[in-house]
Amino acid sequence: MASIVVLVSVLLIDLIAFGLAVAAEQRRSKATVTPDSAKEYDYCIYDSDVSTGYGVGALLLLAAAQVVVMLASKCFCCGRGLKPGGSRACALLLFLFAWLTFLIAEACLLAGSIRNAYHTRYRGVFGGEPLSCETVRKGVFAAGAAFTFFTAILSEFYYLSYSKSRDAAGGAPYGGSNIGMAPYS
Template identity: 65%
Template sequence: MASKLLIVIVLILDLIAFGLAVAAEQRRSTGTTKQDGEDNYQYCVYDSDIATGFGVGAFLFLLASQVVIMVASRCFCCGKALNPGGSRACALLLFIICWVTFFIAEVCLLAGSVRNAYHTKYRSKFFEDPPSCETVRKGVFAAGAAFVFVTCIISEFYYVSFSRANGSSRPYGGETGVGMGAYK
């Protein structure tokens, strides 16, 4: 039987990660070119850098959620063997998909946070091209939020399938010893 407390804890962690990823998308920094006081140089000025913190927070909450699920299920491969059947096959498939979506979400959140934190520091002369005030592309944190949501759903289903395959009371049909009970 799946622990309802664990499911709620993981759901809360994932929802916080999702909310932070959406907030990071909304608050990602933008850069504009400004001229210095003597009008000889142009340089980049960036607004708030709060999206980096939101992205790292989403990264950490999603990581905590994944750790809780994997510790509770003993990462699918440790512990006693699961009972054969549809629940074990479903748990294995969901385990693989869960890790793939988790990895994609973490890469999006980490790459978005690193790129959002990077600010060009150089200046260009007035008669040259203005500096490129590069920022994180629109949609990087949104993609991370989408994969956080998918990971949330799949990890919940994985844990329920794992619990079904682990706690099933039906015995395995094959005998492990030699059946000699009828002979005396």
């Protein structure tokens, strides 16, 4: 039977990660071009860097939830054998799709956080060329939030399918060895 503690803790961690990713999208940095006091050059002033922290927090929490699920299921390939059938096939597909959505979510959150941090920490351009105050594109953190949500759903269903197949395997031949060697000694 699937562990309720694992299911609830992973769901809670994933929901917090989703909330942080949404907050990062809403609070992403915006820039304004401002001339210096002598009006010799323009430079960019970026507002708060809080979305970088939200993005990194979402990234770390999503990774933590993925680690919990993989440890609880022994990463699908280690541990007891699973009973062949629909639950094992479903668990395998969900495992692959959960990892795919996890990697996409992590990439979006990492890229958004790095881009946001870069543009809020380095200000000022000197010279006569037009100034471009680049910021994180709208939707980068939102994509990370969406894939965080998909990862949460797929991970939960993966763990349930894995547990169902593991429990159905029971003892030998899938769950362990019942070969006794004592009488042949």
